[in-house]
Amino acid sequence: MSSDVVKKIAQLVRAGAALTPYTCPACGTVLVRLKTGELYCANCERTVVLVRSDEEAQQALEVVQLREVRRIVFDKIIQLGKEIEKLSAPEMVDHLRSLSLLLDIYERLAKIHGEAGREKKT
Template identity: 30%
Template sequence: MTEPSMKEMAEMLRKGAKMLSMHCPECGTPLFQLKNGEIFCPHEKREVKIVKDGEDSEKAKREASLDRTLQSKLQLLQERLDVSTDPTEIRELTQTITVLLDALNRQKA
């Protein structure tokens, strides 16, 4: 486990998150439950969906994949927005970011 991951875990505990007995299936880091109920992996810096017996694990995997893709695209657009000076490009980027954020929120609901 890396030092930044340890610092992130300590910060999450200070902010009131609970460390769970479950581990991230991707990296093995302990999972945390945030105050809003979200299960989070501090190493992967993303929400983790817990699939209970009888639930569709393939559906959960697709949703997790979509979530990662949307997050990745948002990050790329944000980086482009940071360096852009063209008003037209800025408008297009912010509109696209808004659409992706809406999609991400709908996917999580």
């Protein structure tokens, strides 16, 4: 383990993360549990989900993919929101329709994400 990774882990622990007995399946670095409860690899700089079965792996993958789609939709909502003030009325109507559709999609994704999280806990 490089000294940079050790420094990152130390910074995370000082910020409230906890060392775990688990290691990253990709690189073997010890994982830390963040305050959010997520497991994190300081070497790969990503969260890690531990699973016991192929079914749990599929559920975890779905949650991660939905989260990414939700992030993309959110970014587009912000982008459209910033563009609206510069538009003429007819252009604004088109943007508002798009914004309304994106907000509906975002809301549905949030609902699905919440349901997936509840299923995971049971």
